[in-house]
Amino acid sequence: MPKPTIVALAGGVGAARFLEGLVRVWPQNRLTVIGNVGDDIEIHGLHISPDLDIVAYTLGGMVDDQKGWGFRDDTFHTQHMLAQYGCQTWFNLGDRDLATHIYRTEQLRKGKRLSQVTRELTAQLGLKTKLLPATDNQLRTYIVSGHRRMHFQEYMVLRRTEPNVSRVLFLGVRSAKPAPGIVQALRNASGVIICPSNPVVSIGAILAVPRIRATLRKIHGKIVAISPIVGGKTIKGPADKLMKAVGVEATALGVANLYSDLLDTLVIDEIDRSLAPQIQELGVKVLVTDTIMKNLNDKMRLARVVLRELGS
């Protein structure tokens, strides 16, 4: 009998922090992470995959813990020089980090798929966990603000989430297919974890790939999500604003609403215990625990709670 495997759906920093704990209490080589590519962007002609890199660097143990992205102790000499050449440098790219983008861009231009390049990069970073981009197709998250529309990174990094958001678009999603291995991994998984990431843009862009959502809907009794909204706020990022923008209340209940067609259990924080009955009414089981991850112990404890719920 094959050994049980877990599949995790992941955005950026929030997911990576949870996964850091998970890989300490669950075998790394029996975990597959499906990463968000909606935030991918071309900068200086280089293909950047911010969320895939955050997960890879975190699991590889070389992430900058303070920032949550990039390499620890990285320098920014190339970027300073690019600024001198008049390039916009609002999206920070460290020197070591640039190697990832240069490598990825070259391999993609040679005709490789993003999933293949990601496999090569994560292998070289020493990851035992499989990291799969949600899709190899071009899928880009755009924010509509009034009459303007902008790439998610422009909204998030350049404009610091200040524009009013009227809509979120996943450009290219209709023709996007799950990257090779995703459907199979989901079907064979003994459990699926939806990490505490932005449910609208990060997890949203993964679930927007038609066949991924359809596959998850057919899986019963083993999908657990951790709410990234605690006490009506996000730990990091604009999830609360974006939830309101898509007409969902910015609470754990709102998260449950976004996932209710496929979710079995939602892990919520003690502070949100009063929302449990309403969430249960959606047909979603509720598990109440401390969800704030201040240190590695918190991360491992939360991972154990989730694994227990999955019967693993």
Place this chain on the structure above:
Amino acid sequence: MPKPTIVALAGGVGAARFLEGLVRVWPQNRLTVIGNVGDDIEIHGLHISPDLDIVAYTLGGMVDDQKGWGFRDDTFHTQHMLAQYGCQTWFNLGDRDLATHIYRTEQLRKGKRLSQVTRELTAQLGLKTKLLPATDNQLRTYIVSGHRRMHFQEYMVLRRTEPNVSRVLFLGVRSAKPAPGIVQALRNASGVIICPSNPVVSIGAILAVPRIRATLRKIHGKIVAISPIVGGKTIKGPADKLMKAVGVEATALGVANLYSDLLDTLVIDEIDRSLAPQIQELGVKVLVTDTIMKNLNDKMRLARVVLRELGS
């Protein structure tokens, strides 16, 4: 009446060292440098123009004087990481230097011409001298060794000039046109200087552009070259080997032979004084002086000798 202008044909380190002296005794904004692009190469998917950059960094005052290329005090973090990703890193690219290649590559991909991108880069580096690539077309110097042929950089850097050379090829040269402004600059110049660079591959790749050589042939009495061969040896690089490979003796006389159809005066070193009569037989005037440039004073002195010969 327009002020007199000088045009210099330049390869890499040897030329840059001479030009460093020239711009201290001649107004920088009345100098146009035509740079070699035969050595250009794509590495990690980036367009590298080694000779243009050596000239630009040297005239900009930020070159690494020890190496003769790259930025002073540059770091190599990106490259170390690229090596970890399994990339070949025999061609050294510093972090600051990479900004130049990233910028150039992005702009070329957007459809700009190399001459335009070079103008932008040199402006940002603070150059007052105009630096023009010999051509905006694809022209690549290849070395034929037995049944193999390899890019010049592979021969030069990776294989350390060890392969036997049977032939030098300038791929794409037949359809190469001079970059905009070159023919005009040459026609209007009060003097043309052929820098002490490799006459076969560096200056050779410039003169191989049909209209450049043809234009120079029509200019009389104001073309001066400095021999890069002193006492039968090159100061730096494989000029001597390559001259023999193309059937020319590796001496100042050999240099005179390569340029005899267009050259007025060849500046040779004291040590080569005995070659003067044979060079004169080719119809080339000889000027004997110290040509070894050990310091800035040597460079300026040599520049003054050349300018005097040009009547400037």
